[in-house]
Amino acid sequence: MQTKLKLAFSLWLIFVVFNFLNCSGSDDSDQIEELRLVEIIIDSSNGDRLDLSGTASTFLSISGLDQYAEEYIINGTISWTSNNFNASVSQTGLVNALEVGVSIIQVEAEGVTASFTISIWDSSAPRTEIFVSEVENLNDPPYKILRYFADGSYSEVFTNQNLAWPQDIVILEDQEVVLISNLNTGRITKYNLNTGGYIENFATGRNRSTHSNENWYR
Known part of the structure; x- marks a missing residue:
């Protein structure tokens, strides 16, 4: 009888120890990983272009994402730097334009x-x-109008809005307007010369009559 009791007790003890070890391992594997910052997203109050004679500053703000792509509150020290002297940046994220060119703010x-x-x-x-029509895939967008300074000191995408196989480019400098003809839609679209922003359709129903690749110069 005592032998049977000892055997039963031993089996019970083994069962308890086995379950304890399993529970301990399960707790370790199910432990929630500590949240950490994995990505920073930067937003600019005035876009990605500054004008020394116009809007010459912008404020950069940041938000964070954790390893689960959820919003992460950044509580640590935030440090801002600029890669050159074309623009300065304060430790609050205020960027000031100083010279024509391109700056990378980190x-x-x-x-x-x-x-x-x-x-x-x-x-x-x-x-x-110099304004250039960039058409990579002919019938398929994206289409772009590029702007270059003739001395090579500056280049940008002037616009990629409301374009459909862009052709002729006409500059009306006294009106600060750019007109662009579009082969696929038969429209002539109007843009702000300084910002590249789309204004309106200058004309419609051109029946694909434009086919020149000539570019005009300011």
């Missing part, structure tokens, strides 16, 4: 970095600008 927080590229130009400076 932010670092909790060991994670992100960068934001800002183009700087001077809308009042005398210059020659």
